Amino acid sequence: MTFTTRERLITAAFDLFEAQGFDATTVDQITTQAGVGRTTFFRTFGTKEDVLFPHHDEVLARVAARLGTATPGTRAVAVQEAARIVLDHYIAEGEVARRRYRLTSSVPALREREIASVERYRRLFSQHITHWLEGEPDGALRAELTATAVITAHNHVLRQWLRGATTDLPRDFERAMPFALRTLTSETGGQTVVVVSSAPSVEGVVADVRRALARDSAHA
Amino acid sequence: MTFTTRERLITAAFDLFEAQGFDATTVDQITTQAGVGRTTFFRTFGTKEDVLFPHHDEVLARVAARLGTATPGTRAVAVQEAARIVLDHYIAEGEVARRRYRLTSSVPALREREIASVERYRRLFSQHITHWLEGEPDGALRAELTATAVITAHNHVLRQWLRGATTDLPRDFERAMPFALRTLTSETGGQTVVVVSSAPSVEGVVADVRRALARDSAHA
DNA sequence: CGCTAGTACGGTACTGAGTACAGCCACGAT
DNA sequence: ATCGTGGCTGTACTCAGTACCGTACTAGCG
Numbered sequence: 001m002t003f004t005t006r007e008r009l010i011t012a013a014f015d016l017f018e019a020q021g022f023d024a025t026t027v028d029q030i031t032t033q034a035g036v037g038r039t040t041f042f043r044t045f046g047t048k049e050d051v052l053f054p055h056h057d058e059v060l061a062r063v064a065a066r067l068g069t070a071t072p073g074t075r076a077v078a079v080q081e082a083a084r085i086v087l088d089h090y091i092a093e094g095e096v097a098r099r100r101y102r103l104t105s106s107v108p109a110l111r112e113r114e115i116a117s118v119e120r121y122r123r124l125f126s127q128h129i130t131h132w133l134e135g136e137p138d139g140a141l142r143a144e145l146t147a148t149a150v151i152t153a154h155n156h157v158l159r160q161w162l163r164g165a166t167t168d169l170p171r172d173f174e175r176a177m178p179f180a181l182r183t184l185t186s187e188t189g190g191q192t193v194v195v196v197s198s199a200p201s202v203e204g205v206v207a208d209v210r211r212a213l214a215r216d217s218a219h220a
Numbered sequence: 221m222t223f224t225t226r227e228r229l230i231t232a233a234f235d236l237f238e239a240q241g242f243d244a245t246t247v248d249q250i251t252t253q254a255g256v257g258r259t260t261f262f263r264t265f266g267t268k269e270d271v272l273f274p275h276h277d278e279v280l281a282r283v284a285a286r287l288g289t290a291t292p293g294t295r296a297v298a299v300q301e302a303a304r305i306v307l308d309h310y311i312a313e314g315e316v317a318r319r320r321y322r323l324t325s326s327v328p329a330l331r332e333r334e335i336a337s338v339e340r341y342r343r344l345f346s347q348h349i350t351h352w353l354e355g356e357p358d359g360a361l362r363a364e365l366t367a368t369a370v371i372t373a374h375n376h377v378l379r380q381w382l383r384g385a386t387t388d389l390p391r392d393f394e395r396a397m398p399f400a401l402r403t404l405t406s407e408t409g410g411q412t413v414v415v416v417s418s419a420p421s422v423e424g425v426v427a428d429v430r431r432a433l434a435r436d437s438a439h440a
Numbered sequence: 441c442g443c444t445a446g447t448a449c450g451g452t453a454c455t456g457a458g459t460a461c462a463g464c465c466a467c468g469a470t
Numbered sequence: 471a472t473c474g475t476g477g478c479t480g481t482a483c484t485c486a487g488t489a490c491c492g493t494a495c496t497a498g499c500g
């Protein structure tokens with residue numbers, strides 16, 4: 001079987017980074033090992049860090065597409081499935097994802113790069129949800145909180161899996177996501193109810209709960 | 221009045237970045253303008269980006285100190301006040317903060333740098349809260365969600381202020397933070413009550429609420 | 441006063457990432 | 471056959487960041 005230039009660069013980079021460390025490896029070494037010219041490397045990846053994150057643009061596009069199909073009433077589902085797309089990508093990568101995790105954990109420059117790419121996902125979720133909640137009280141804030149919560153829950157279970165602390169990643173994901181989706185209550189179809197009350201008495205809180213439930217069922 | 225080398229470098233850098241753009245400005249130009257040697261620049265700031273974020277280490281230390289003094293029962297307050305420390309720092313910076321915001325908004329490299337420093341705050345909160353919730357069900361996940369929520373709420377109101385969309389930043393902060401502190405409910409002394417229920421009926425949810433309130437008041 | 445140690449600064453020389461540019465070759469279409 | 475066109479290569483350059491050494495100034499001590 002034959003490999004593309006891109007694939008040969010990626011494997012060469014991974015091997016060298018693991019053998020010598022990221023900083024100690026020069027782009028010249030990578031291109032020599034891959035048997036291509038130096039210019040080709042930078043045309044393909046832009047920066048030395050990017051060679052480790054070669055699929056994010058594509059995954060980002062898939063996530064955006066999924067969020068774009070959400071309709072009122074299916075938004076919580078769309079958010080959850082969109083996050084699931086990212087997770088599935090890591091699962092598909094398998095051992096490659098773990099190799100990258102070991103590298104990003106130990107090299108500060110790579111950590112920063114990874115954080116930046118997480119931020120791109122966060123922004124994508126944030127933009128969509130903000131749009132959905134436009135006009136609602138505290139919509140912008142609630143949207144950002146929901147987006148970060150989804151990303152955080154996703155990253156939490158993903159990291160457990162990358163560390164080898166867990167094996168049933170989909171199950172962990174299903175468990176963690178409801179925490180994250182609290183601020184999208186009216187979307188959850190009554191399965192999970194969240195009420196925030198500042199009432200001073202127990203009966204006041206209960207009244208707030210009944211009010212909230214009545215409002216939610218009126219939406220349904 | 222006399223200025224330290226550090227201060228002269230900072231002002232020179234800000235001026236040049238605003239006049240010519242960040243990428244078009246070389247470290248040589250900054251040091252020439254400030255009247256110091258090139259070596260001094262890198263000894264003082266490490267990287268060209270760092271000159272724009274000169275106080276984060278110190279603020280980070282203050283935040284850590286505040287979180288360290290939290291005791292069971294005062295944790296929600298500690299978290300809120302710790303976030304407030306960061307906010308107050310920006311308020312004290314005043315126009316400098318806005319100048320930096322304009323730069324970070326337009327230059328990708330600076331945006332990444334800023335995101336990375338936000339992540340440092342997030343980690344700090346996360347570490348403390350994780351420690352507090354050790355042993356509780358889903359403690360690690362809830363801790364991360366709380367930390368990110370606090371950071372998100374903080375950043376949300378801060379950004380409004382930096383954009384000039386609001387003037388009463390402390391008030392916005394007080395309003396936004398309760399959203400973020402939802403997952404620290406048992407700490408809020410009853411002022412904010414959050415209940416997550418999966419009960420299939422209204423009465424079931426209400427029963428869950430009463431149970432949760434009973435449990436919380438037993439803690440008090 | 442001389443001596444010493446620490447601290448802040450400066451200069452030189454180097455590595456290596458990233459850019460600009462010009463050229464080359466294989467290919468498919470007309 | 472030739473004419474793009476897309477993927478590849480080499481050369482030369484800028485500039486951030488590092489290593490190393492030398493130099494002033496100050497503080498403290500005999």
